[in-house]
Amino acid sequence: MKMKNPPVNSLSLDFLTEFSITLEKLEMDRGCRGLILTSASPKIFSAGLDIMEMCGKSAEHYGEFWRAVQEMWLKLYGSNMVTIAAINGSSPAGGCLMALCCDYRIMADNPKYAIGLNETQLGIVAPFWFKDTMSNVVGNRVTEQALQLGQMFPAPEALKFGLVDQLVPEEKVQSTAASVMAQWLTVPDHARQITKSMMRKQTTDKLVNNREADIKNFVSFITRDSIQKSLQVYMERLRQRKQ
Amino acid sequence: MKMKNPPVNSLSLDFLTEFSITLEKLEMDRGCRGLILTSASPKIFSAGLDIMEMCGKSAEHYGEFWRAVQEMWLKLYGSNMVTIAAINGSSPAGGCLMALCCDYRIMADNPKYAIGLNETQLGIVAPFWFKDTMSNVVGNRVTEQALQLGQMFPAPEALKFGLVDQLVPEEKVQSTAASVMAQWLTVPDHARQITKSMMRKQTTDKLVNNREADIKNFVSFITRDSIQKSLQVYMERLRQRKQ
Amino acid sequence: MKMKNPPVNSLSLDFLTEFSITLEKLEMDRGCRGLILTSASPKIFSAGLDIMEMCGKSAEHYGEFWRAVQEMWLKLYGSNMVTIAAINGSSPAGGCLMALCCDYRIMADNPKYAIGLNETQLGIVAPFWFKDTMSNVVGNRVTEQALQLGQMFPAPEALKFGLVDQLVPEEKVQSTAASVMAQWLTVPDHARQITKSMMRKQTTDKLVNNREADIKNFVSFITRDSIQKSLQVYMERLRQRKQ
Numbered sequence: 001m002k003m004k005n006p007p008v009n010s011l012s013l014d015f016l017t018e019f020s021i022t023l024e025k026l027e028m029d030r031g032c033r034g035l036i037l038t039s040a041s042p043k044i045f046s047a048g049l050d051i052m053e054m055c056g057k058s059a060e061h062y063g064e065f066w067r068a069v070q071e072m073w074l075k076l077y078g079s080n081m082v083t084i085a086a087i088n089g090s091s092p093a094g095g096c097l098m099a100l101c102c103d104y105r106i107m108a109d110n111p112k113y114a115i116g117l118n119e120t121q122l123g124i125v126a127p128f129w130f131k132d133t134m135s136n137v138v139g140n141r142v143t144e145q146a147l148q149l150g151q152m153f154p155a156p157e158a159l160k161f162g163l164v165d166q167l168v169p170e171e172k173v174q175s176t177a178a179s180v181m182a183q184w185l186t187v188p189d190h191a192r193q194i195t196k197s198m199m200r201k202q203t204t205d206k207l208v209n210n211r212e213a214d215i216k217n218f219v220s221f222i223t224r225d226s227i228q229k230s231l232q233v234y235m236e237r238l239r240q241r242k243q
Numbered sequence: 244m245k246m247k248n249p250p251v252n253s254l255s256l257d258f259l260t261e262f263s264i265t266l267e268k269l270e271m272d273r274g275c276r277g278l279i280l281t282s283a284s285p286k287i288f289s290a291g292l293d294i295m296e297m298c299g300k301s302a303e304h305y306g307e308f309w310r311a312v313q314e315m316w317l318k319l320y321g322s323n324m325v326t327i328a329a330i331n332g333s334s335p336a337g338g339c340l341m342a343l344c345c346d347y348r349i350m351a352d353n354p355k356y357a358i359g360l361n362e363t364q365l366g367i368v369a370p371f372w373f374k375d376t377m378s379n380v381v382g383n384r385v386t387e388q389a390l391q392l393g394q395m396f397p398a399p400e401a402l403k404f405g406l407v408d409q410l411v412p413e414e415k416v417q418s419t420a421a422s423v424m425a426q427w428l429t430v431p432d433h434a435r436q437i438t439k440s441m442m443r444k445q446t447t448d449k450l451v452n453n454r455e456a457d458i459k460n461f462v463s464f465i466t467r468d469s470i471q472k473s474l475q476v477y478m479e480r481l482r483q484r485k486q
Numbered sequence: 487m488k489m490k491n492p493p494v495n496s497l498s499l500d501f502l503t504e505f506s507i508t509l510e511k512l513e514m515d516r517g518c519r520g521l522i523l524t525s526a527s528p529k530i531f532s533a534g535l536d537i538m539e540m541c542g543k544s545a546e547h548y549g550e551f552w553r554a555v556q557e558m559w560l561k562l563y564g565s566n567m568v569t570i571a572a573i574n575g576s577s578p579a580g581g582c583l584m585a586l587c588c589d590y591r592i593m594a595d596n597p598k599y600a601i602g603l604n605e606t607q608l609g610i611v612a613p614f615w616f617k618d619t620m621s622n623v624v625g626n627r628v629t630e631q632a633l634q635l636g637q638m639f640p641a642p643e644a645l646k647f648g649l650v651d652q653l654v655p656e657e658k659v660q661s662t663a664a665s666v667m668a669q670w671l672t673v674p675d676h677a678r679q680i681t682k683s684m685m686r687k688q689t690t691d692k693l694v695n696n697r698e699a700d701i702k703n704f705v706s707f708i709t710r711d712s713i714q715k716s717l718q719v720y721m722e723r724l725r726q727r728k729q
Contacts, residue, residue, distance in 0.1 A: 103391065120677040128684055136383045140622045141648060144685045148589065148678050149670065162384060184392065188473065191363040192391050198371055199387045230674065346634065379626045405627060427635065431716065434606040435634050441614055442630045 009039055010050035011094045013061075016068040023075045033185055035079065036177045037102060038086035043113070045085075048093030051122075055231045059219050066218045069094070070211060073129060076101040078204045080193045082184040086177040087164065091115040092152060093126075099164070100133045103184065103196070106176050107155050109167035114152040116163070121150035123230035125221070127214060129207045136203060138162045252282055253293035254337045256304075259311040266318045276428055277325035279420045280345060282332055286356070291336030294365075298474045302462050309461045312337070313454060316372060319344040321447045323436045325427040329420040330407065334358040335395060336369075342407070343376045346427065346439070349419050350398050352410035357395040359406070364393035366473035368464070370457060372450045379446060381405045495525055496536035497580045499547075502554040509561045520671055521565065522663045523588060524572035529599070531571075534579030537608075541717045545705050552704045555580070556697060559615060562587040564690045566679045568670040572663040573650065577601040578638060579612075585650070586619045589670065589682070592662050593641050595653035600638040602649070607636035609716035611707070613700060615693045622689060624648045 009015075026032045039045045053065045076083065076098060085102040090113045099105050099115065107113065117134060119126045126134075126147055135143040142161050145151070158164045168176045184192075207214060221227060252258075269275045282288045296308045319326065319341060328345040333356045342348050342358065350356065360377055362369045369377075369390055378386040385404050388394070401407045411419045427435075450457060464470060495501075512518045525531045539551045562569065562584060571588040576599045585591050585601065593599065603620055605612045612620075612633055621629040628647050631637070644650045654662045670678075693700060707713060 104388070120673050120681055123674040123677050125677050125680045125684070131684060136387070138384070139382055139625055140685075141624070144622070144682075145590070145651075147681045147685065149673055150677075165388075187363050187392055188366040190469075191366050191368050191393075194368045195363055195390045196387075198368070198374060199383075199390065226676075347631070379630070381627070382625055408631075430606050430635055431609040433712070434609050434611050434636075437611045438606055438633045439630075441611070441617060442626075442633065 009041055009044060009046035009095070010052075011046060011048060011069070011072070012050040013053055013065050013068050015050075016065075016072045020068070020071045020075050023072075023079065027075070027080060032081065033189060034082035034084070034181045036084045036086050036174075036181060037098065038174065038177070039088055042089065044089040044095075045087045045091035045115075046095030046098060047090075048095045048097075051231055051235055054124075054222050055228065055235065059223055062219045062222050063215050066215045067211075070129075070207060070214065073097065073101065073133075074204055074207065077133060077200060078197075080196070082181060082192070084177050084181055084184075085164075086173045087113070087115065088170065088173045089113055090152075092118050093122075096163075097130055097133060100137050104166075104180055105164040106166045106168060106173055106180065107158060107164040108170040108173050109155055110170055111154045111156055114154045115158050116150070116152040117147055118150040118152050120148060122234050123227060127218065129203070129214075132203045132206065136200075252284055252287060252289035252338070253295075254289060254291060254312070254315070255293040256296055256308050256311055258293075259308075259315045263311070263314045263318050266315075266322065270318070270323060275324065276432060277327070277424045278322065279327045279329050279417075279424060280341065281329035281417065281420070285332065287332040287338075288328075288330045288334035288358075289338030289341060290333075291338045291340075294474055294478055297367075297465050298471065298478065302466055305462045305465050306458050309458050310454075313372075313450060313457065316340065316344065316376075317447055317450065320376060320443060321440075323439070325424060325435070327420050327424055327427075329416045330356070330358065331413065331416045332356055333395075335361050336365075339406075340373055340376060343380050347409075347423055348407040349409045349411060349416055349423065350401060350407040351413040351416050352398055353413055354397045354399055357397045358401050359393070359395040360390055361393040361395050363391060365477050366470060370461070372446070372457075375446045375449065379443075495527055495530060495532035495581070496538075497532060497534060497555070497558070498536040499539055499551050499554055501536075502551075502558045506554070506557045506561050509558075509565065513561070513566060518567065519675060520568035520570070520667045522570045522572050522660075522667060523584065524660065524663070525574055528575065530575040530581075531573045531577035531601075532581030532584060533576075534581045534583075537717055537721055540610075540708050541714065541721065545709055548705045548708050549701050552701050553697075556615075556693060556700065559583065559587065559619075560690055560693065563619060563686060564683075566682070568667060568678070570663050570667055570670075571650075572659045573599070573601065574656065574659045575599055576638075578604050579608075582649075583616055583619060586623050590652075590666055591650040592652045592654060592659055592666065593644060593650040594656040594659050595641055596656055597640045597642055600640045601644050602636070602638040603633055604636040604638050606634065608720050609713060613704065615689070615700075618689045618692065622686075 026035060049069065054062065083102040085099040085105045087099055087105060087107040089108065091099055096115050096117050107115065117126045117130055131143060131147060138161055153161060153163055155167055159167050166176065269278060292312065297305065326345040328342040328348045330342055330348060330350040332351065334342055339358050339360050350358065360369045360373055374386060374390060381404055396404060396406055398410055402410050409419065512521060535555065540548065569588040571585040571591045573585055573591060573593040575594065577585055582601050582603050593601065603612045603616055617629060617633060620632070624647055639647060639649055641653055645653050652662065
């Protein structure tokens with residue numbers, strides 16, 4: 001699956017909804033056993049959650065948006081397919097989350113590309129299930145420091161801390177993903193799927209059992225004046241950088 | 244304790260029963276404070292659960308067998324003694340589990356020897372307490388990938404990922420185990436035992452509290468036609484390899 | 487904050503009480519956003535819990551002492567401030583715990599300085615919240631072995647196992663701590679604090695919900711004849727070493 005939401009694959013409400021529907025269709029399709037997640041945009045895997053959806057909108061809209069973020073995560077992290085992230089560019093925040101949901105991560109060996117859950121840098125907070133997803137990959141200590149600081153890891157650092165599994169030259173990201181996929185698909189599906197579910201179910205259940213509270217929590221946080229103000233400052237900075 | 248069930252130390256029902264009884268006796272013996280677990284068979288530590296016990300037998304037999312596997316794990320992982328695995332050969336599946344139950348693992352530095360929970364390769368699934376035991380040693384990420392793929396780690400890889408603690412030349416495995424044991428036995432027993440129990444009790448309690456459900460789960464899985472068929476295919480392959 | 491309880495910053499009841507009060511004051515002070523914890527004593531960060539408080543006193547005294555240890559931990563591990571340990575000397579047992587409570591650890595690059603939870607070496611046991619604090623930093627496997635053996639890690643080993651984050655020459659410990667602090671303080675406070683609390687609350691809640699049982703457990707353990715005897719033997723050895 002090639003994510004295509006120019007220019008930076010922002011995870012807007014529309015994009016997330018379409019993503020979840022597509023994923024569900026592939027999940028039902030017995031002929032589809034694996035998914036390679038990559039980006040159609042050069043230099044960026046995904047810029048993460050679309051800040052436009054979190055700024056200057058109604059509480060109802062925020063709630064709907066957050067439910068779509070949850071849905072994407074539940075479907076991708078809980079997928080029965082083999083999921084491989086072919087990270088061909090930078091991948092902050094929600095983009096990093098998507099990569100962390102996959103079974104294996106291959107990143108372009110370019111120190112200009114960075115990956116991380118950098119929410120605190122924007123004055124916002126990664127929710128517990130972002131935290132759990134990261135901590136399941138790199139452990140508690142790396143997660144604690146990375147989330148507090150909102151660290152972005154350049155590709156070589158990402159490999160060192162286990163945030164990605166492999167670095168390859170940029171032009172080989174797709175072919176490597178294909179050959180890793182071939183290897184994973186040699187394992188009998190039913191045994192692999194039961195194993196994957198055993199490893200992840202406790203983590204997904206935590207959100208399933210707290211979904212409404214988590215939405216409520218997000219809405220009450222994001223509607224605070226101070227948070228809205230810091231998001232506007234951040235967007236202003238982005239706009240100026242573009243000019 | 245030298246495991247001796249030629250040719251490959253398969254964990255048969257008889258072997259497991261005897262193993263648990265012996266372990267219980269040693270546990271009671273106040274003169275015995277430590278246990279070095281090793282193999283009398285050259286090149287193989289233990290081949291793991293005996294597939295003959297899981298193939299073409301009655302549901303009752305499968306239940307009895309699984310209870311014996313649980314018993315072995317509860318006794319070895321929960322042992323009050325210092326337990327050291329002197330891994331002098333390959334150690335797939337149940338053999339790997341036994342090694343992971345010990346307090347310290349020394350492996351022969353021979354890249355032909357490999358260790359891992361490779362159940363998915365046979366189309367079966369490592370249960371949650373195999374998973375917990377591994378994850379307590381190498382962390383969640385390595386466990387997730389290794390269990391999904393059914394990876395066998397050659398000795399150098401096993402060391403790199405923390406599956407074993409030390410590699411030594413084959414002829415020094417036993418003497419190194421003895422000297423590591425001497426070091427561990429310098430610690431006051433009561434403090435070490437309380438500490439070990441504090442580290443492991445949560446993990447063993449999970450099985451103690453779900454023992455019957457876990458047996459039922461195993462029996463219903465292993466009696467499936469598709470599973471029986473894939474085990475027979477696997478055994479056929481083993482037989483042909485031997486010829 | 488410079489700990490000053492000559493000669494070795496033992497964590498006595500008085501010292502712990504004063505520590506918690508000071509910490510609470512700083513916590514209230516909105517102008518104080520970060521805390522660098524270091525020692526005024528050359529060569530020793532803190533020698534840990536004062537054995538004099540655990541030896542030859544009344545059960546009531548032991549209970550009061552233990553409550554003060556808990557209080558220190560709850561306040562330091564749960565602090566809203568950025569906490570950095572500038573470890574300018576050895577740091578056994580309770581001293582190691584204090585360092586592990588911080589957000590970041592810088593240690594003097596001197597192999598003569600060692601750090602670790604070495605309780606079992608004294609015949610006593612690190613309680614579950616010491617264990618959780620360590621395991622949150624270095625993972626389950628390193629913790630299991632270190633606690634069972636009561637390992638002290640010389641500075642280079644401490645870095646290798648992740649017990650500390652950085653080694654610098656002894657004369658640069660303070661200045662490095664200051665510059666790391668400056669970096670952490672660039673993150674918006676409210677986002678960092680919510681994130682820190684999300685990472686640590688589960689761990690602190692476990693003690694909050696079991697505080698009385700934990701005190702009872704400590705008192706019943708420490709009042710055993712055998713434990714009192716082994717502490718006396720240990721103190722005798724310390725006294726002889728000093729002469």
